[in-house]
Amino acid sequence: MQIANCKLQNLKMGFTFIEVLVGTALILVVFSGIFGAYQLGLKVVSQSRTRITATTLANQKIEMARNLDYDDVGTIGGIPSGTIPETETIARNNIDYTVKTTVVYIDDPLDGLAPTDTLSNDYKRVKVKVSWAGRFTGKVELITDVAPKGVESEIGGGTLAISVFDASGIGAPQVDLHIVNGQVSPAIDVWYQTDSYGDLVLPGAPASIENYRITASKTGYSTDRTYGTEEVANPSKPHATVFAGQVTSISFSIDRLSTLSVDTQSPESESYWSDSFLDQGKISESNNVLVSEGEARLTKNELGEYLSSGYLISTTISPDPEKLLSWKEFSFTDTELSGTDLKYQILYFDGASWVLIPDADLAGNSIGFDVSPVDISGVPKGKYPEIRLKANFSTLDSSVTPVLYDWTVTWKSSQPKKIANVTFNLKGAKLIGTDADGDPVYKYSQNHTTNQVGHIDIPNLEWDSYSFSVDKATTGLDLISTEPEQPVNLLPNTSQSVILNLRAENTLLVTVKDSVTLNPIFAASVRVYSTAFGYDQTQPTDEIGQAFFIPLEVANYDLEITASGYQDYPGQVSVSGTTTKTVNLTKL
Secondary structure, eight states, X not given: OHHHHHHHHHHHHSOOHHHHHHHHHHHHHHHHHHHHXXXXXXXXXXXXXXXXXXXXXXXXXXXXXXXXXXXXXSBTTSSSBOSBOSEEEEEEXXXXXXXXXXXXXXXXXXXXXXXXSSOOOOEEEEEEEEEEOSSSOEEEEEEEEEOOSSSOOOOOOEEEEEEEEOTTSOXXXXXEXXXXXXXXXXXXXXXXEOOTTSEEEEEEEOOEEEEEEEEEEOTTBOOEEOBOTTTOSEESSBOEEEOTTOEEEEEEEOOBOEEEEEEEEEOOXXXXXXXXXXXXXXXXXXXXXXXXXXXXXXXXXTTSOBOSEEEEEEOOBOOOGGGOSEEEEEEEXXXXXXXXXXEEEEEEEOSSSEEEOOTTTSTTTTTOBOSSOEEOTTSOTTTOSSBEEEEEEEESSTTOOXXXXXXXXXXXXXXXXXXXXXXXXXXXXXXXXXXXXXXXXXXXXXXXXXXTTSEEEEEEEOSEEEEEEOOHHHHOOEEEEXXXXXXXXXXXXXXXXXXXXXEOSSEEEEEEEETTTOOBOTTOEEEEEETTTTEEEEEEOOTTSEEEEOSOOSEEEEEEEEOTTBOOEEEEEEEOSEEEEEEEEOBO
């Protein structure tokens, strides 16, 4: 009895494993909160100390500007020019502070604005921004106005008014503006930023003809700038001109950069079956329908009236199983006058007769189709390897009949094949001017080359309408289409995928299979070479056992195929036009 009581007492005094876990979790929550609060306290203290130092530096710079002679209040190389450095780096407490000072003339609206106000330099505004990097970044900005001791005086020059917009025409704030003019004294080389509306007004700019080089830029954005005649014979946006007593307005457009993701490939190939009803050679069955001279129509009775209904069924459409990758489309051309109707259906052989493909596999087939084309890509090729077409004719007016002129079925017979190392030119639509011959000079026009798998990402592109071209003389390839269709519109801050579909006069598609199972062999090495033409390329087979070589010359090529666990294959292949070759490898 005493032993039992002792065990019970020990059980009550101990902790279960779940209790230990819960207790540990509670302790972790408490200490995580304490640690987070400690970290926040460190950040607040550090930020406070750093901000106090930055504010002190800004105040010192402001006080220094206030104590300068009015004529000296300005930045070196700025508008107005003065003795204050535009950018300085000052170290305090092991932290580097960047001190950026901006001085501009202010044209106060109280006495009118330029050009009505001939003295637009009413006073100067000094802005000091102190920023710092490190674990906790930040900045401090102070602004003061400095007025002349006497009345405003004539300093000459004019007003430079700059506006920056984004792609939507909305003012772009805090855009960096770099203004350079080495033809005035003192020379100008200064950075400013647009205000919250994307504007910057600079009264007191020295008069100068086409010498103000202005660049608008912002991190992560495109760049817009002026151009000189040494760059473009006839620039559309020449370096700015400022006339004394006048306002020169100039605008720029920038927005977030984008990316084009480009793939180069030989497009999928299609095969087709078609009948234009020149005769009954592709008709398996008909009822009350006459086929003649490219038309199928209802027959007439002995009174010369069209019968009210009839139908037409095609012969069997039976693609090569190896070339039927998937059904694609059924299309037709017909005429349906008022009171007449044509409905189309697709049949399959169920082992006993030709019947309708159920709606579960081809939606709407039971009631029939009357709008061309009909998408049949969802029809399972394994379940329906061959089909027939049926056209149902009807009329409510015995004097008229619907007429069928032709019908076509297409199917995908090969997959797209990536083409490696293709060089193409990418050109935007934006112009920066014209050359000496009057030909356009594009802002963007560069060559790019895809990699070993036929792909390239082109980042940092400006929003624009882009076109692609391929030089057949150097690549041997024709650009037959793009997806989407070019020109390709690239919007700001987006990534756009583009496929370049290419073809050549002579190509070779090698398919490698297991000789027993006839299954495709993945990652087999296929080498095609010709010493006569100096051609030697090796490619691995893809997941369906294929390697594609493009472009080639009309010639005989040596062929070497190796795969792990299989006997090597040496041979030759004669290439002319679109050439295919299947090689079955034997296991070791």
